[in-house]
Every structure is written in structure tokens, then in C-alpha cells.
Amino acid sequence: xxxxxxxxxxxxxxxxxxxxxxxxxxxxxxxxxxxxxxxxxxxxxxxxxxxxxxxxxxxxxxxxxxxxxxxxxxxxxxxxxxxxxxxxxxxxxxxxxxxxxxxxxxxxxxxxx
Amino acid sequence: xxxxxxxxxxxxxxxxxxxxxxxxxxxxxxxxxxxxxxxxxxxxxxxxxxxxxxxxxxxxxxxxxxxxxxxxxxxxxxxxxxxxxxxxxxxxxxxxxxxxxxxxxxxxxxxxx
Numbered sequence: 001x002x003x004x005x006x007x008x009x010x011x012x013x014x015x016x017x018x019x020x021x022x023x024x025x026x027x028x029x030x031x032x033x034x035x036x037x038x039x040x041x042x043x044x045x046x047x048x049x050x051x052x053x054x055x056x057x058x059x060x061x062x063x064x065x066x067x068x069x070x071x072x073x074x075x076x077x078x079x080x081x082x083x084x085x086x087x088x089x090x091x092x093x094x095x096x097x098x099x100x101x102x103x104x105x106x107x108x109x110x111x112x113x
Numbered sequence: 114x115x116x117x118x119x120x121x122x123x124x125x126x127x128x129x130x131x132x133x134x135x136x137x138x139x140x141x142x143x144x145x146x147x148x149x150x151x152x153x154x155x156x157x158x159x160x161x162x163x164x165x166x167x168x169x170x171x172x173x174x175x176x177x178x179x180x181x182x183x184x185x186x187x188x189x190x191x192x193x194x195x196x197x198x199x200x201x202x203x204x205x206x207x208x209x210x211x212x213x214x215x216x217x218x219x220x221x222x223x224x225x226x
Contacts, residue, residue, distance in 0.1 A: 033214070043201065043216035056213045090155055092214075101144065102214065104156035 002027065004093050004105035012111045018079040021108045025072050025093030031055075032074040033102060034066060037088040046089075049074055078110075086112045115139040115206050117217040124223045131189040133220045135202030138183065142204035145178060147187045150199045150219070159187070159200075194224050 005024045013019050025032050033056075034046040045058040049068035066076040072093075078085055088109050092102040119135040137145070143164045148156040162169045162176045162185075169176045175188040185204075189196055199219040206213045 035216075042218045043203075045213045045215070048213065058213065092156075101146070101158065101161055103158055104148070106155040 004091055004103055006089075006091050006105040006108050008108060009106065010109050010111075012113065013081050014113050015081055015083060017081050018077060019081060019110060020075055020077045021089055021091075021110075023074045023076075023091030023093075023105060025074070025091075026103060029093035029095050029103075030072050031094045031102075032068055032072065033092045033094075034074070034076050035090045035092065036060075037090060037107070038084075038086070043090070046076065081112045083112050086110060115204075115215045117202055117204055117215050119200075119202050119217040119220050121218065122221050122223070124225060125192050126225045127192060127194060129192055131187075131192045131196065131222055133187045133189075133200050133202070133222065135185045135187075135217055136183055137185065137202070137204045137215075139204060139206050139215070140180075140183065142206065144205045145176075145185050146201075146203040146214070147174075147176065147185075148201040148203060148216075150201065151197075156201065189222075192222075192224055197222060197224050 007022045031050045033048040035043050037043045047066050048056040052068045063079045068074045088107045090107045092104045094102045116138045125131045146161040147159045149159050150156050160171050160174050173190045177186045199221050201219045202217040203214050
């Protein structure tokens, strides 16, 4: 079974721009979660989607948003980029059931200049 | 709020056992994870344990859970140079494994020859 895939792997943007990151979960997984990893803050939960609905949300500003499609693929969008948004963005998928567990993709490394 | 703590660094001699410790605060956590992250890579799920278990063994890995003290440990037997990485302890905070996961800051394991 193919693992979680994320595109693009690397991205350079400038302040004020917006960015869209994509995540394809493991086949059959219906839950997708997004995390931000920075040296200063570590791994922080952004949000989780299940069956196209946001089910959980972390403590990030409204500039960070996401969505999930009917095929469980998910996108996250960051608008009005700030320097502090430079990070590794990780996506994880799970079956979404009580017995499932989360498997992570390789991440998208975003650099904001 | 919920918190997961672990020491930042651990250095062991090749062939010895490594023990990485973690404490958490959310007593309702049902899934407790250990992830491994190598440089430039995403998170690799090593193992996980349910809160109704005390111990789980998987080849060179042994996870011990002391639910009363909210203490989790990962023991790696016969540590090899390929085990050099950052190890993250993580726990879920919601009703299922697909809920929000809180990560520790990670323990950087280095191996001495």
C-alpha cells in the first residue's frame, strides 16, 4: 500500500503571498491531520479532517485553513504568509476509527522570505 | 492544558540499550506513541501502546507504560548507529486515535562508537 504523499516537497514564498499544500492519504484512510514543525515550537497540531468535515482544530490563526475532498485528499492553505510560517508541514492519515493510528507523510518544507 | 515532556538529548554507546523517557499530563489519553524522525525526513511511527497495557515488545523495542505516574518509556536494545534520530513521544487527547495528538519536544539520540 502506498504511504502518505505530500506535494510539493519544498516551497519558497515571500511575505504576503499565499500557499496551498496537498496531502494524499493512505488508500482507505478517511482522516487527515496537519501539523506544523518548527525548531522553536516543535510539532503543533493544526487541524484534522474526516469525511470532508473539520473535526478538530488547533490554536492557529484564521490564515491557516484546510479542506478535504470526497476522495479523502486534503489541502491546507496559508494566506498572507509571515516569516514565522517557515516550517515543515506534516500531514498524517488514519482510518479515522477508534482502532486506527496516524501515519505521517514526508512533509512539505516551506520557506518564507 | 495537555503537555508531553521528554529530555532533549541522550547519548549511548553502540550495542548498549537506550531508554527514552516521557511524561504526559492528560490522563484520558488512550493511545501513546513513539515516532522516529531522521534528518530531513518526516515522522516514522515506531510503535504505540494502548492505555490499558503496561508493556509492549516489538523486536528491539520495548514500551513501558506507568499510567498512575503518566510515564512512558521506550527501550531500544542493542542500539545501532542507524538508531541515531530524534524520538518523539506523543499522546492523543480526544476520544480516538484520530483526534488531536500532542507531541513532546523530541529526544535526540546519538550513538557513540
